[in-house]
Amino acid sequence: MSEVDSSHQPPGEGGALKRRAFVVEAAAFIVGAITAIVPGVAAAFYVLTPLFKKKSAKEGDDGFYMVGTATNLKPGGAPQFFQVRGVKKDAWTTYPSTALGGVYVRKEEDGSLSCLNARCPHLGCTIQFQTSKRDFLCPCHASSFAIDGERSNKIPPRNLDHLEVEIRNEDEVWVKFQNFRAGRESQIPV
Numbered sequence: 001m002s003e004v005d006s007s008h009q010p011p012g013e014g015g016a017l018k019r020r021a022f023v024v025e026a027a028a029f030i031v032g033a034i035t036a037i038v039p040g041v042a043a044a045f046y047v048l049t050p051l052f053k054k055k056s057a058k059e060g061d062d063g064f065y066m067v068g069t070a071t072n073l074k075p076g077g078a079p080q081f082f083q084v085r086g087v088k089k090d091a092w093t094t095y096p097s098t099a100l101g102g103v104y105v106r107k108e109e110d111g112s113l114s115c116l117n118a119r120c121p122h123l124g125c126t127i128q129f130q131t132s133k134r135d136f137l138c139p140c141h142a143s144s145f146a147i148d149g150e151r152s153n154k155i156p157p158r159n160l161d162h163l164e165v166e167i168r169n170e171d172e173v174w175v176k177f178q179n180f181r182a183g184r185e186s187q188i189p190v
Helices: 013-052
Strands: 064-069 080-089 094-107 113-117 128-130 135-137 144-146 165-168 172-176
Touching (some): 064 080, 064 094, 080 172, 094 172, 113 165
Antiparallel strands (some): 080 094, 094 113, 165 172
16 A cells, blocks of 8 residues: 655645635735724824814904903003903813913003003013002013003013003903013014
């Protein structure tokens, strides 16, 4: 009797096994790729959507924020401090009713309003109005400003930043709020 060589397979069977293994591996690769791509596309859509979303119209879209009422503003009187609050939003996070800064609003003798940003142009500290001297003082480095915002000493690089202000709905004070870079001679919006 002759021995059968087990290393030899009948013709055609070895090629079929290789093809079958290839088909199984290809199917596994395709299923794995789909399993990875579908969540990847969903994640990319989730992350990139806020960048392309249109904003809805609301307070602050024209740059103006309602800061309070004009009832306490007296012609020629002391400036009143108002905190500017609004929605702060970056592409993914919304911070509702966040303090954006502060302003001093003053009613002039002729009834017009003037508004100064409460940020010192030296290093960005919040200035304070001194009623006794009728001027502004920065508590951080003694920068001082006249009631109209003109600098009184050489510490700050520029005068206080004037902002647009208007009355809406009879007594609401609306300010076009913007911060500017501190430590610069020119106004550079932040």
